[in-house]
Amino acid sequence: MVSTIIYLDFLISRLIKNHFEINSKKYVLSSSFNLFYKFKSNYLDTNMTYILGLCTMDTSSAALLKDGKVIAAVEEERLSRIKNDGSFPHLAITEVLSIENIKLQDVSEIAIYWKPWRVFTRGLGTVKKLLVSTNSRKGIQPRLEELFFNNEKSMNGSWSDLFRIKKILRTQHGKFNCRIKFWDHHHTHQMYGEAMKDWKVYASLSYDGGGEDFSTIVSIVKYGKREVLTRHKWPNSLGHFYSTFTGFLGFKMLEGEYKMMGLAPYGDPKYKDLILDKVIKLLPNGNYKLDTELCDYHAALRGFFSNELMELFGAPRKDVNKPTQKHIDIASSVQSAFEETLIHILQPVSIKFPEINKLVICGGCALNVTANGKLLTSTKFKEIIIPPAPNDAGCAIGAALCSDTNSPDFESLRSPYQGRKYSNEDIQTAIEKGQGLIFDQVSDYDLIERTAEILASGKLVAWFQGRSEFGPRALGARSFLADPRSDAIRDEINVKIKKRELFRPFAPSVTEEKAADYFCLNQNSPYMNIVANVLSGDIPAVTHTDTTARVHTVSAQSNPKYYSLLKRFGEITNVPVLLNTSFNIQEPIVYSPDDAINTFINSGVDFLVIENFIISRAV
Numbered sequence: 001m002v003s004t005i006i007y008l009d010f011l012i013s014r015l016i017k018n019h020f021e022i023n024s025k026k027y028v029l030s031s032s033f034n035l036f037y038k039f040k041s042n043y044l045d046t047n048m049t050y051i052l053g054l055c056t057m058d059t060s061s062a063a064l065l066k067d068g069k070v071i072a073a074v075e076e077e078r079l080s081r082i083k084n085d086g087s088f089p090h091l092a093i094t095e096v097l098s099i100e101n102i103k104l105q106d107v108s109e110i111a112i113y114w115k116p117w118r119v120f121t122r123g124l125g126t127v128k129k130l131l132v133s134t135n136s137r138k139g140i141q142p143r144l145e146e147l148f149f150n151n152e153k154s155m156n157g158s159w160s161d162l163f164r165i166k167k168i169l170r171t172q173h174g175k176f177n178c179r180i181k182f183w184d185h186h187h188t189h190q191m192y193g194e195a196m197k198d199w200k201v202y203a204s205l206s207y208d209g210g211g212e213d214f215s216t217i218v219s220i221v222k223y224g225k226r227e228v229l230t231r232h233k234w235p236n237s238l239g240h241f242y243s244t245f246t247g248f249l250g251f252k253m254l255e256g257e258y259k260m261m262g263l264a265p266y267g268d269p270k271y272k273d274l275i276l277d278k279v280i281k282l283l284p285n286g287n288y289k290l291d292t293e294l295c296d297y298h299a300a301l302r303g304f305f306s307n308e309l310m311e312l313f314g315a316p317r318k319d320v321n322k323p324t325q326k327h328i329d330i331a332s333s334v335q336s337a338f339e340e341t342l343i344h345i346l347q348p349v350s351i352k353f354p355e356i357n358k359l360v361i362c363g364g365c366a367l368n369v370t371a372n373g374k375l376l377t378s379t380k381f382k383e384i385i386i387p388p389a390p391n392d393a394g395c396a397i398g399a400a401l402c403s404d405t406n407s408p409d410f411e412s413l414r415s416p417y418q419g420r421k422y423s424n425e426d427i428q429t430a431i432e433k434g435q436g437l438i439f440d441q442v443s444d445y446d447l448i449e450r451t452a453e454i455l456a457s458g459k460l461v462a463w464f465q466g467r468s469e470f471g472p473r474a475l476g477a478r479s480f481l482a483d484p485r486s487d488a489i490r491d492e493i494n495v496k497i498k499k500r501e502l503f504r505p506f507a508p509s510v511t512e513e514k515a516a517d518y519f520c521l522n523q524n525s526p527y528m529n530i531v532a533n534v535l536s537g538d539i540p541a542v543t544h545t546d547t548t549a550r551v552h553t554v555s556a557q558s559n560p561k562y563y564s565l566l567k568r569f570g571e572i573t574n575v576p577v578l579l580n581t582s583f584n585i586q587e588p589i590v591y592s593p594d595d596a597i598n599t600f601i602n603s604g605v606d607f608l609v610i611e612n613f614i615i616s617r618a619v
């Protein structure tokens with residue numbers, strides 16, 4: 001019996017020609033061993049690690065890492081089509097798993113961007129406020145209910161979701177047995193931000209509305225060893241300060257901050273000293289104290305402002321009213337006070353570590369691109385880096401990095417292009433669904449030639465190429481593009497696409513090697529998050545009223561197609577700069593070909609260039 005089995009095994013082995021080599025001599029493998037080996041590598045191999053990182057409240061997102069490499073990272077809003085979607089990221093989880101064609105049960109560890117049990121420190125502070133201030137009760141009470149008891153009705157996810165996350169995940173994504181690990185919020189911000197550079201010695205700042213206990217952390221990193229230099233306890237929060245005034249000036253909080261930032265250069269910062277005297281005070285050793293009674297963030301979220309704030313700055317603006325000069329001056333003063341406080345927070349770095357001149361910035365406040373630029377002109381920092389998603393969305397990658405014990409794959413981590421890649425067949429299917437469209441399928445060479453010529457002739461182009469961006473900026477994968485040489489094109493864009501406030505500036509993309517000809521910036525800005533002075537009068541459409549611009553530098557490595565387009569546009573016009581604004585109309589940036597076709601149809605844009613198709617409208 002045994003000899004029959006061995007003989008059969010030998011025959012099968014000869015038939016399927018399995019062999020291995022030692023010193024160039026071939027040895028036949030036992031078919032049974034081969035089958036066992038195949039089974040082991042397919043089903044039992046424990047070397048491969050998938051880490052799923054999650055951000056579950058406020059710009060929710062999911063990221064998938066495989067052996068240290070980012071496979072995909074997607075914000076929930078891109079799929080739900082709800083701006084700043086903060087609900088549990090079910091769609092984003094499904095998307096990143098589906099891009100890799102795996103299921104939740106294949107994941108080795110789930111990494112969360114927040115330690116929910118530490119939130120009780122915050123809870124105590126909140127209860128204290130509830131007891132002493134009527135105004136606070138108006139804001140905090142509904143928020144507490146929303147966070148702990150009412151999350152079914154809430155748009156945002158809640159801390160309570162994190163306590164029952166296993167059940168939530170199992171209900172929607174099937175059974176899984178891997179470990180769930182919770183990480184410190186600011187640490188996840190910093191892990192993602194710090195992965196952007198190979199620097200050996202640098203400072204690392206994370207600041208936002210607030211983490212579990214702290215709103216700001218400044219760390220020093222030297223040859224991989226890190227120490228916390230200073231930290232600022234929540235609710236002492238520069239983020240809350242900025243957001244409260246965003247609401248006071250009639251913009252939607254946690255969304256309209258960039259509008260207040262865009263308005264600021266039109267004003268005179270005449271209230272800055274008043275703000276620094278009454279609202280946010282600078283204290284020794286880089287500390288500051290926000291008067292949270294006067295500047296009550298949670299009450300402001302519900303539309304309530306303290307009497308003291310109104311005595312100092314007048315009545316809050318209603319969003320239907322045009323901003324008055326006073327509102328514009330307040331915006332300017334808030335921006336200026338924000339910048340001064342930021343510089344003050346970083347002072348201990350200069351004093352204790354004068355040799356450090358590199359800085360990583362992350363957290364929601366890092367989206368204040370004007371303040372980022374100010375650091376380069378007003379402090380001793382010579383180089384700064386902010387990741388493509390410095391807000392909470394980026395914490396999904398940061399949390400996954402905290403969990404991953406593999407060496408990080410920096411090339412994938414530094415790419416902002418983390419969404420799904422669509423094929424030309426996918427595009428064709430989407431085009432066929434659209435009505436009244438004419439399209440040409442062209443070669444890569446013709447695509448660049450024709451698009452550059454269209455842009456140089458003053459036409460608007462919707463540009464959809466490759467994987468979509470992760471983070472709030474359009475970086476040449478999902479962008480509306482235009483010629484920046486004519487100021488009139490800004491009005492045309494606002495009429496045909498954006499329908500937005502005229503005070504908000506449009507940003508430029510420029511080839512990396514030509515950036516110094518146009519902007520006063522001694523470093524690259526690959527993720528469009530640094531403001532710099534404009535040196536040339538050739539690009540009025542992307543020059544803000546204070547002669548600055550939010551610069552996006554493009555290299556041949558980071559985005560070859562977009563780089564080629566910029567270069568070709570430069571050869572035709574002598575200006576290798578394009579106006580680049582996000583491909584969306586009052587909704588999240590487009591993600592799929594269907595989104596692109598729908599948005600194009602609803603816009604007045606002349607051409608949609610989507611992968612190798614150039615689409616226009618039937619006359």
Ligand SMILES: [Fe+2]
Pocket residue numbers: 185189208209210363364391392
């Ligand atoms: Fe954050």
